Amino acid sequence: MAENTIALAGFILTLMVFSYLLGDVPLIGNLYRIAVYIFIGMTAAFTLIVSYEGVILPYLQDIQDPATTWTSLGNRADIYIFFTALLFALLLLLKPVKSLTWLTNSVFAVVIVVGAAVGVVGALTGTLFPLLQATVAIPDDLTGDFGALVDTLLIFVGTMTGLYYFHYQARSRADGGAEQSSVGRGFRHIGKVFLVTALGAIYASTILTCLTILTERIGFLIQFGA
Amino acid sequence: MLKDIVGGPLQSQEGDGRRLPRPASVFSLSAFPRLLGTALLLLLVSLPFVSSDFAEGELPPAEFHEDRHGPTTFYNLLDNITSDDYILVAFEYGPAAAGELDLLAELLLRHIFAQRATPLIVSSNPIAVVHAQNIIKKINRSIDTAEGRLAVNEDYYLLRYLPGGALGLRELSENFADIARVSARGQLTGLDFTSLQDMTLMALITDSSEDVRNWAEQVLPEVEDMDLLIATGYAAQPLAQAYADSLDDVIGPVYGIRDAYTYGKKLEANFGALLPDEPVVEPVEASSDVGDNNIVEEPQVERARATALPAAIATQAPTATSTPTATLQPTATDTPAPTATDTPAPTATEATFLAVEVISPQRVNIRRRPTTVDDVLALGYPGDLYEVLGTNGDGSWYEIALDNGLEGWVAAFLVEERVVTASEFAGGRTNDSASLPGERAVMRLDFTFRLGKNEPRFYQALAPESGDRTELVLGRDRSQEIPRLQAMTMGTLAAVLVIVIGNLLYAIRGLLQRRKSPSV
Numbered sequence: 001m002a003e004n005t006i007a008l009a010g011f012i013l014t015l016m017v018f019s020y021l022l023g024d025v026p027l028i029g030n031l032y033r034i035a036v037y038i039f040i041g042m043t044a045a046f047t048l049i050v051s052y053e054g055v056i057l058p059y060l061q062d063i064q065d066p067a068t069t070w071t072s073l074g075n076r077a078d079i080y081i082f083f084t085a086l087l088f089a090l091l092l093l094l095k096p097v098k099s100l101t102w103l104t105n106s107v108f109a110v111v112i113v114v115g116a117a118v119g120v121v122g123a124l125t126g127t128l129f130p131l132l133q134a135t136v137a138i139p140d141d142l143t144g145d146f147g148a149l150v151d152t153l154l155i156f157v158g159t160m161t162g163l164y165y166f167h168y169q170a171r172s173r174a175d176g177g178a179e180q181s182s183v184g185r186g187f188r189h190i191g192k193v194f195l196v197t198a199l200g201a202i203y204a205s206t207i208l209t210c211l212t213i214l215t216e217r218i219g220f221l222i223q224f225g226a
Numbered sequence: 227m228l229k230d231i232v233g234g235p236l237q238s239q240e241g242d243g244r245r246l247p248r249p250a251s252v253f254s255l256s257a258f259p260r261l262l263g264t265a266l267l268l269l270l271v272s273l274p275f276v277s278s279d280f281a282e283g284e285l286p287p288a289e290f291h292e293d294r295h296g297p298t299t300f301y302n303l304l305d306n307i308t309s310d311d312y313i314l315v316a317f318e319y320g321p322a323a324a325g326e327l328d329l330l331a332e333l334l335l336r337h338i339f340a341q342r343a344t345p346l347i348v349s350s351n352p353i354a355v356v357h358a359q360n361i362i363k364k365i366n367r368s369i370d371t372a373e374g375r376l377a378v379n380e381d382y383y384l385l386r387y388l389p390g391g392a393l394g395l396r397e398l399s400e401n402f403a404d405i406a407r408v409s410a411r412g413q414l415t416g417l418d419f420t421s422l423q424d425m426t427l428m429a430l431i432t433d434s435s436e437d438v439r440n441w442a443e444q445v446l447p448e449v450e451d452m453d454l455l456i457a458t459g460y461a462a463q464p465l466a467q468a469y470a471d472s473l474d475d476v477i478g479p480v481y482g483i484r485d486a487y488t489y490g491k492k493l494e495a496n497f498g499a500l501l502p503d504e505p506v507v508e509p510v511e512a513s514s515d516v517g518d519n520n521i522v523e524e525p526q527v528e529r530a531r532a533t534a535l536p537a538a539i540a541t542q543a544p545t546a547t548s549t550p551t552a553t554l555q556p557t558a559t560d561t562p563a564p565t566a567t568d569t570p571a572p573t574a575t576e577a578t579f580l581a582v583e584v585i586s587p588q589r590v591n592i593r594r595r596p597t598t599v600d601d602v603l604a605l606g607y608p609g610d611l612y613e614v615l616g617t618n619g620d621g622s623w624y625e626i627a628l629d630n631g632l633e634g635w636v637a638a639f640l641v642e643e644r645v646v647t648a649s650e651f652a653g654g655r656t657n658d659s660a661s662l663p664g665e666r667a668v669m670r671l672d673f674t675f676r677l678g679k680n681e682p683r684f685y686q687a688l689a690p691e692s693g694d695r696t697e698l699v700l701g702r703d704r705s706q707e708i709p710r711l712q713a714m715t716m717g718t719l720a721a722v723l724v725i726v727i728g729n730l731l732y733a734i735r736g737l738l739q740r741r742k743s744p745s746v
Contacts, residue, residue, distance in 0.1 A: 021264050023257055039321075043353055050352035053412040054386035061412075118396050118444070126443030134472030201464055207721060208460035208714075209326055209433065212483050215271055215713040216325030219706045222275045 011224045013038070014217055158194040165191030259731075263724040270720040274712035283715030285708065286484040288491040295470050297485060299602060300455050300478045301492055302632070303427060304334070306592075306604035309342035311426035312419075316441060317349045317358040319459075323433035324357065326459045329486040329707075331431050332361055334457060335382075337493060339365070343426070344381065346406065346417075350388040350395060350440075355410045359384060383417065384410040392440050398422070399448035422449050426589070426605065433459040438466045446475060453477050453602070457485075483714065487707055580614040581651060582624050582641035590641075592634035596623030603634040611651055612636070614643070 016035035094100040164187040170178035273280035290297035366375045388394030402422040456478040466479035584606045592604040596618040612626035623635045
């Protein structure tokens with residue numbers, strides 16, 4: 001019974017989302033919005049519950065743990081962190097008060113700076129250095145593996161010209177204009193080809209994702225109606 | 227945060243506070259081309275579901291393509307985990323991507339459960355935590371008996387949600403012990419890990435390139451010698467592929483519905499090959515690299531074990547469980563009867579063969595070729611025994627037989643040679659891994675899996691009497707898979723048609739406008 005109800009709700013909500021295709025027709029046009037609002041509302045509620053149960057509640061339980069005393073270092077550190085987080089949360093609530101917006105912004109600044117620092121370190125150790133090493137890695141036996149040689153050359157040319165595409169250098173002309181060298185233009189064109197090909201592949205992949213999701217929904221609708 | 231959760235096109239419209247743009251009415255002329263294109267797309271995508279006359283497109287292969295660190299390695303690593311292993315599974319997709327990734331996620335979890343390992347599910351997306359629980363509920367619904375169903379905080383763990391995106395992942399990698407202590411519902415899990423290094427593998431399921439990047443940047447550099455298996459949607463595949471091609475620790479990606487189909491077929495073949503009406507273990511050819519007498523005898527012993535062990539273990543199975551059921555009893559039809567042609571009938575307990583025992587205190591990698599840069603086929607654990615098939619030229623690597631019929635290579639300094647009998651081989655296992663061919667065969671023969679760490683119990687997942695056994699082993703409804711694949715082909719066709727027709731119309735309109743405009 002419960003499963004049937006859930007399936008029926010899914011069927012109706014799917015049709016409501018598909019009503020977007022019919023455009024801004026009175027009544028029908030609002031069905032899409034209602035479905036979106038239901039989804040966002042439920043998402044917000046679930047987020048609140050999961051955050052409270054999984055993050056906030058265990059933290060509160062931890063600092064009240066009778067096994068540790070207020071004087072123990074571990075417990076004190078937890079309490080300091082808790083009150084700092086509470087203070088930051090309260091400061092965020094001051095956003096509507098224009099004269100105190102700077103306090104809210106300072107909280108955002110801390111979060112953004114810490115996030116950026118973590119992001120930069122991660123990008124260097126997890127992406128840039130390893131990918132750089134892989135890019136410049138030359139196969140042991142270039143003569144024996146023609147495919148590997150082509151791969152290495154393509155990666156090298158693609159990386160260099162792709163980077164060059166974002167670099168603009170020109171010499172000034174007598175009439176005050178700027179003139180780019182023909183070699184530079186050539187590099188930029190090649191870089192553009194690599195970039196467009198990469199973006200095209202990503203876009204095609206995204207279309208395939210959309211198609212996959214669409215087939216699942218269509219199959220669900222047809223199966224439900226059958 | 228809602229932008230992250232909702233994802234897709236909604237976020238850019240709703241996330242910055244603006245109202246959703248109202249689409250043009252269907253009755254307006256400007257909406258007509260859009261409606262026509264959409265109608266064509268919907269029509270073509272729907273046809274395979276209603277008529278087999280529109281079954282266009284080839285089905286994906288039943289095997290993954292061989293690729294370094296690719297899907298084959300992804301599968302093999304999961305196929306060799308044991309009940310001692312904890313797998314960190316990152317669910318990084320929400321309901322919006324469920325239509326694409328649920329199948330892959332379910333197969334991945336079933337594979338882990340079937341290997342009797344324990345998944346620890348974690349996510350930086352709160353809705354994904356709830357969604358993961360729903361998938362496990364779905365798996366549980368396919369299990370007939372209440373006592374066999376998967377129990378939270380025993381057979382699997384849903385760890386607490388990681389707020390803060392990249393910051394949350396950084397906390398996971400540096401403070402894993404605390405995170406593993408608490409479940410998503412705020413309960414104590416009882417898990418006592420020291421660090422993320424205690425995991426055997428990590429698996430990431432995501433629809434977003436950003437998640438791939440975050441895991442590769444914030445988590446992977448913090449662990450040593452641990453593989454990250456990646457399963458993605460099509461949209462995240464290009465970036466995931468770049469990481470897999472460049473980093474030794476990134477395995478995969480397995481992506482999209484086509485790979486999900488192949489994954490399902492491989493599981494089907496793996497489990498189905500062990501069914502009673504099919505050969506349990508293929509005879510293994512002796513290696514030509516080493517002319518040792520012990521090794522020459524090896525194929526005979528292999529066949530003897532393949533037939534002798536199931537019977538021995540099958541009789542032990544009911545005593546191992548406190549509640550033996552009829553389905554656990556081996557029957558004459560379910561048990562492969564050794565025949566004179568199949569079995570040379572040596573006394574398996576007297577035959578000896580050369581084996582190696584893992585002496586390394588850490589798990590060891592078993593690779594496809596005798597080099598550290600080749601694919602990892604399986605993991606070996608301290609005390610594990612493997613039959614030796616040969617060695618490389620300088621004796622620094624042993625070629626060994628794996629339980630799944632594959633042959634792999636292990637570095638000689640990690641193992642020790644031993645001459646063992648078949649019974650020693652069977653009794654010499656220090657863990658209850660499923661890597662002994664006969665044992666694994668009989669486990670699946672009876673459709674009985676043992677799960678749980680603290681209180682081992684037999685997990686009667688499926689009833690062997692009913693329906694197609696392979697279907698039951700996989701335990702999921704596959705009726706939609708093939709029409710969906712065909713619908714994908716039709717959808718691609720529709721997309722190409724719409725693009726081509728649209729561009730033609732655009733070109734014609736341009737020509738007409740040029741003709742009308744006065745020449746300059």
